[in-house]
Amino acid sequence: MTASKASSRVIPIRDFSSCSYCSVRRLCLPHGVNDDDLQTVEKIVEHRPHYDKGDHIFHQSSKFSSLFAIKSGSVKTFGVTRDGKEQITGFHFPGELLGLDAICNEVHNCNAVALEQTVVCEISYDNIESMVGEIPSLHSDFARLMSKELRRDDEMLMILGNMSAEQRVSCFLYNLHRRMKRQDDVQDEIHLPMTREEIGNYLGLSLETVSRRLTGLQQADIITVHNRSIKLQDIERLRSHCM
Amino acid sequence: MTASKASSRVIPIRDFSSCSYCSVRRLCLPHGVNDDDLQTVEKIVEHRPHYDKGDHIFHQSSKFSSLFAIKSGSVKTFGVTRDGKEQITGFHFPGELLGLDAICNEVHNCNAVALEQTVVCEISYDNIESMVGEIPSLHSDFARLMSKELRRDDEMLMILGNMSAEQRVSCFLYNLHRRMKRQDDVQDEIHLPMTREEIGNYLGLSLETVSRRLTGLQQADIITVHNRSIKLQDIERLRSHCM
DNA sequence: CGAGACGTTGAGTCCGCTCAACGCCCGTGG
C-alpha cells in the first residue's frame, strides 16, 4: 500500500468505532496527525466510558464540562417536562457529538441515555477551547459540526410542523437510512435500537399509531417489518411518502 | 453620573438597535472596544441593509457567505417542502443571528423574510473566521451563540412533540414574553409581528385554532387580545398553562 | 372609501389518541 493517495486510500475493514470515521476526530486528536498514525494515537485517548442499555451519559441540569463523541451504539436525548413526562429530542449514532446545547450556559439541557451497549469518547471542553486557541482552523470544524446539528433540528421542526402520521414515520425511516448507510454494508436494512414508544414520543405520535403506520407501509410493499429490523423494499417510494 | 460602576452603568435611552445591546457585537466589532467607543465604532460598520415587510434577507439553497445580526424589526425563517408549502422554523428578533445553519455546507437551509421594517448587520463569515484566528477567545462567544440556538430548537421540539393546542399557544406567548422583556419597557404587552396563520404554521396548528385558543386564554382572564397586541394579565397562570 | 388581507366564529368531519385485549419473545426460576 503506497502513501501517495493519502486522502482517498481504502481502509480494509470498516471499523466505525475507530477514530478514522469519527466526525470529530480533529477535535480530540493532536494537530496534524495523519490517517496512518490514527490507530496508534487513538489508543492513548483517555476516557472511553462503556455504557449499558439505560445508562445515563449525562443528566439534565448537571454541570457541563465535556462533550461526548459516540464511537459505537446509540443514544437518545430527552428533556423532562414539568409534569414529569419525557420528550425525546433526538437519537444519536456513531460519529455524532453530544452535549453541544450545554455550551451556552454550562448546564446540560437534556438527558442522554444509551439505547444499547454504547462506547463514547469523553472530550473535555476546556481541552477543545485551548486547542482551538492553538490551532485556529479547528474553529471551522467545530462551527460546522454545530451548524449541522442545527440543520438536523430544523429538519425535525419541519417534520413536526405539519406532517401526517404516515409522513412522519416515513421520514423517520428515510432519515435513519441516510444516516445509517455509511455504517452498514447491508444498506437497505435498518435495526431500530429504540422501542415503538420512543419513536412515537420523538415523532409526536402514540406508540399505537407508529405500529399501525409501520404495518401500513408494509402492506404497501414499501418495507418489511420484523420486530425491530426494518427492510426497505422500495426506498424511492418511501422517499416519496415523506412529502 | 459617575463612571465608577462601568459594568452596570445606566444607559439613558435603551436603543436596542445600537451595537451596545447586540449579542454578537464581539463578532463584528474590533477587539477590546469598550462600551464608550461603541457609538463611534458602529458608525463605520459597512453593510446595514434595510428590509421592508416581505423582503428576503436570504433564500433557501442560495450560497452562504455572511451571517446577519438583527438590529431592529423581526424575521421569520422557513423551509419549503417539496409540495410547495412553507414551514416556519423560527421567529427572530433584535440581537439574534441568522444563517448559522448554513455554515456546515455553505448553502442556506431556509428562507429568511422580514416580518416588518427590519435592519440587519451583514457580517462576512470569512471576516469572523479570520477574527477568530486573531482573537481565539471569540471562539467561545461564537460557540455559545450557536449552542443557544440549538437549545432554542430543542425547546421547540419539546413543544411540538406532545403539547395540546392551548399549551402550544401559551408557550409561544410566554417564550415571546421572555425574549421581549429585555426590549420593551412595557413588559407585559407583546406586539405580534406575524399573522395568526404564521403562528399556526410555526406551532403545527391551523390559524383558526390559534385564534380560538387566544380567545380562550382571554376568556380565562390570562391575556387581553387586541388585534396583534397581546396584554399579559396573569403571567404566572400563563406559565402554568405551558405544562 | 373601497378592496383585500387578516381575524373570528360556527358546523361537521376525520385523524390520531385512549383504552383494552391479546400475542410474541425471552429470561428466570421452580
Next chain:
DNA sequence: CCACGGGCGTTGAGCGGACTCAACGTCTCG
C-alpha cells in the same frame, strides 16, 4: 422441561381535539 411474568408489539373500538370548510366581521392602506 414448562410455568410464569414482564416488556414489547399489534390490533380493534370508540372518542375527542384539531382540521376543514364556510360565512361574516374588522382592520389597513392605497
